[in-house]
Amino acid sequence: MKRLSGIAILIYATGIFLFHVAPTTTVMVGDVDLNRLEAGSYRATHFLHAAVFFPWGLLGAGFVYGRASGRFVRGAVWIALGLLIAVGAEGIQYWLPHRGFSLTDIKFNLAGVALGAPALLLPWILRLGRERGARDGGAVFR
Numbered sequence: 001m002k003r004l005s006g007i008a009i010l011i012y013a014t015g016i017f018l019f020h021v022a023p024t025t026t027v028m029v030g031d032v033d034l035n036r037l038e039a040g041s042y043r044a045t046h047f048l049h050a051a052v053f054f055p056w057g058l059l060g061a062g063f064v065y066g067r068a069s070g071r072f073v074r075g076a077v078w079i080a081l082g083l084l085i086a087v088g089a090e091g092i093q094y095w096l097p098h099r100g101f102s103l104t105d106i107k108f109n110l111a112g113v114a115l116g117a118p119a120l121l122l123p124w125i126l127r128l129g130r131e132r133g134a135r136d137g138g139a140v141f142r
Contacts, residue, residue: 005062009010009049012059013085019052023098053112056082057119065123075120082113 056093060078064071086109093099 005059009059009063012055016052016085020092021096021099030112038078041106042108046104049105049108050112050115051057053086053109054116055119056113057116058122061120061123065118078120079113079117082117083110086113 039047042118059081060075060082063078064075085104089108090109092103093105
């Protein structure tokens, strides 16, 4: 399971890197250009940035809950690493001639990490439910 988790994190990190450095002028989904689709003052691509970083917390759950001791510290390190990568991935674009640096993209990258962070609690919630279910005769949540 640890090996599978490590492979998933590696694939995910590679995807983040490619998403942020690949030369793009348009982002098409079917016939729709996400750079032209807007919600208020934000483009759809901004929300795509948040969606890319949302799984960060879920992938970190295996890292955080691997051992019983130090879970809080590992969780804090995982989230800090996610925030650093969220800023750094956009920061790299400052030096790429085919990409544009954007503070709004950084904001949405950080929002994705923040919105996905509660997934770090998922293994704890599931374990708590199993323990409670065993103690209460099979009722997981009441």
